[in-house]
Structure formats: structure tokens, C-alpha cells
Amino acid sequence: MNQFDVVAAIIIKDNKFFIAQxxxxxxxxxxxxxxxxxxxxxxxxxxxxxREIKEELNIEIDVKYKLGEENYQDDKINVKLHYFICSHIxxxxxxxxxxxxxxxxKNEFKNFNFAEGDSDIIxxxxx
Numbered sequence: 001m002n003q004f005d006v007v008a009a010i011i012i013k014d015n016k017f018f019i020a021q022x023x024x025x026x027x028x029x030x031x032x033x034x035x036x037x038x039x040x041x042x043x044x045x046x047x048x049x050x051r052e053i054k055e056e057l058n059i060e061i062d063v064k065y066k067l068g069e070e071n072y073q074d075d076k077i078n079v080k081l082h083y084f085i086c087s088h089i090x091x092x093x094x095x096x097x098x099x100x101x102x103x104x105x106k107n108e109f110k111n112f113n114f115a116e117g118d119s120d121i122i123x124x125x126x127x
Contacts, residue, residue, distance in 0.1 A: 001078040003071070007049040008036035009061055009086045010125065016105055017125065018088075020056075020098040022115060027076050030099065031115040034083065045082050053119065056098065059091035068124050073116035081117045 011018035011034075020035045022028055037052035039045060046063045058073050064085045071080050095101055104112070109122050 001073070003073075003078045005045070005048075005082060006013075006041040006079045007039055007045050007052065007082050007084065008034040008121075009049055009063075010034050010067060011052050011053075011061060011088055011119075013088050013103065016103040017109075018093075018097065019104060019112060020074060020113075021098060022037055022098040023097055026115055028115045030113075032112040033115045033118045035098070045084070049084055049086070053086075056096055057091075058096065059093040061086040062089050062091040068121055070117045071118050074116070077115070081121075083121050084099075090105055097116045 006034050018035070019032050021030060021032050024030050035053060035056050036049055037056070039048040044050070049063055050061060055060060064087060067083045069080060069082045073079070093101065108124055114122070
């Protein structure tokens, strides 16, 4: 199974982190995640992330810097997840792909069931 690149936005605003609940009909449905998606051929990670967030949330973001990366593989997918710290620039969040969303503080991550991969990056986040 070929590995592909996926970008994820860790959007921070007022010391809170944006998380979204995966669509119930998708792989790992109803688990929580940092939103993002697959990098298309010829795209940079930054361009892919801005495009995915515009498509999924209908907002503009500023991609600040890469926080880290994780490899994740199961019987359905093989991905390298690239996590970027971002800020919300413009627009009201409108979910087109996700079931739900929340703005949470760092100490609230433990209250949510995160998708594999995303749960590993949380320990790198600063308060």
C-alpha cells in the first residue's frame, strides 16, 4: 500500500484549539481530528492545507510553521501526517465535511476520542 501525504491544521485562537469530528461515513468516523486532507500532485503542503481548510471549513488560514509529522498505517490507509500551527484569518466556520466542531483548551483534549495519529501530536502542543 503506497503511502501518501496528508496535511492537518492546528488552528489556534485565543489560546484554544479548533477540532472537528470526522464524518460518520468515513474511515475512523465520529473520531475527532485536526482538519485537513490529502496533498494533491504538484501542491506544496501549505497550498494543500489552505485549499483543504477552505473546502472543509470555508475559512482562510495563515499557515505559521510545521509542528511535526506522524506516520499512520492500518488495513485501509497508509499516510504521513504533516501538522502545521495555523491561525484563522477570515470567514465564519461552515462545516461541509465534518459532523461537529469545537474550540477547546489544551487540558480538554483528554475529553475527546481522537483519530489515530492526531492523538500522538497533542503532546507537542503548548498551553
